Amino acid sequence: MQARHLVAILFIMALFGSAYPIGKLGVGHFPPFEFAALRSAVLTLALLPLWRFAFPPPGQGWALAGFCASMGVGVYATMYTALGMADTVSPIVIGTQLSIPFAVLLGRLFLGERVRPLTWGAIVAAFAGVLVIALEPALAQDLPALGVIAASAFCYAVATLFARSLRDVSPFVMNGWMAASAVLPLALLSLALESDQWHAIHNAGPVAWGVVLHSALAVSLLAHVGMFSLYRHYPVAHVIPYYVLMPVFGIAFTLLLFAEEPTARTLVGGAIVILATWVVNRSTAGSGRKTPVGAQPAAELPEPPPDSAPPRTESRSR
Numbered sequence: 001m002q003a004r005h006l007v008a009i010l011f012i013m014a015l016f017g018s019a020y021p022i023g024k025l026g027v028g029h030f031p032p033f034e035f036a037a038l039r040s041a042v043l044t045l046a047l048l049p050l051w052r053f054a055f056p057p058p059g060q061g062w063a064l065a066g067f068c069a070s071m072g073v074g075v076y077a078t079m080y081t082a083l084g085m086a087d088t089v090s091p092i093v094i095g096t097q098l099s100i101p102f103a104v105l106l107g108r109l110f111l112g113e114r115v116r117p118l119t120w121g122a123i124v125a126a127f128a129g130v131l132v133i134a135l136e137p138a139l140a141q142d143l144p145a146l147g148v149i150a151a152s153a154f155c156y157a158v159a160t161l162f163a164r165s166l167r168d169v170s171p172f173v174m175n176g177w178m179a180a181s182a183v184l185p186l187a188l189l190s191l192a193l194e195s196d197q198w199h200a201i202h203n204a205g206p207v208a209w210g211v212v213l214h215s216a217l218a219v220s221l222l223a224h225v226g227m228f229s230l231y232r233h234y235p236v237a238h239v240i241p242y243y244v245l246m247p248v249f250g251i252a253f254t255l256l257l258f259a260e261e262p263t264a265r266t267l268v269g270g271a272i273v274i275l276a277t278w279v280v281n282r283s284t285a286g287s288g289r290k291t292p293v294g295a296q297p298a299a300e301l302p303e304p305p306p307d308s309a310p311p312r313t314e315s316r317s318r
Contacts, residue, residue, distance in 0.1 A: 005234070098153035
């Protein structure tokens with residue numbers, strides 16, 4: 001990989017990793033569902049000139065609806081709820097990696113995809129790593145949040161499954177509908193289950209709004225555009241393994257922002273999860289799978305201009 005592309009992928013992984021500690025700052029000011037709704041609204045407005053309410057081809061509406069529900073509502077509602085519940089962010093960052101083994105399991109169950117013995121072993125190791133973290137006595141108060149982030153990881157895996165049926169749909173169309181369709185459900189959840197929403201908006205300063213913009217534009221738009229650009233230059237199998245850097249950056253930013261001190265058990269469990277994730281990414285990227293489970297779903301990768309569209313590869317999914 002060229003030096004400039006290596007720098008780019010490190011910057012992109014840093015943006016992905018920053019989503020969690022900076023999201024924690026967001027839910028420290030806004031209620032979680034409200035924050036998720038504001039993020040979706042900003043992303044909708046940013047994509048509107050590129051999306052323009054275009055519809056998917058006939059017969060693919062059901063897959064798009066499933067993607068929108070699982071990704072736009074399911075992932076972000078649970079992700080920000082978990083961040084709002086947790087006292088420590090590092091285990092939440094690690095827990096998100098369960099989306100990868102979940103995606104493999106769903107692919108095997110619903111698509112009949114072949115899973116290598118090595119991949120099965122890595123899946124078991126990933127869940128074992130999270131269990132190691134969950135059994136940390138110092139994190140007992142965060143067990144509910146860890147459960148919620150596991151649900152978020154499952155929703156992400158479901159979204160990946162739907163995204164595989166939408167390869168012929170423009171990523172702008174997918175992203176646009178995903179963001180727009182999530183605003184009302186998330187707003188209704190906020191109205192039904194949260195309080196002081198208007199107070200949070202009225203008292204939001206530059207930092208609070210900057211966090212919203214970061215979540216919507218830097219992470220959900222800029223970082224994904226950057227990843228899609230890299231897929232134009234390199235085989236997916238060369239890019240996918242770098243996704244294991246996301247939790248590394250996420251934990252690093254968490255330490256900087258919140259001065260957390262991960263316990264030895266958390267570090268060991270995290271190392272197990274990250275290593276297992278790397279193994280799953282490597283094995284699926286090299287197995288002929290068209291949509292490796294470790295990458296972002298297609299809708300999270302806005303396409304470049306038509307004259308620079310990348311060639312299709314034999315393998316290519318937070």
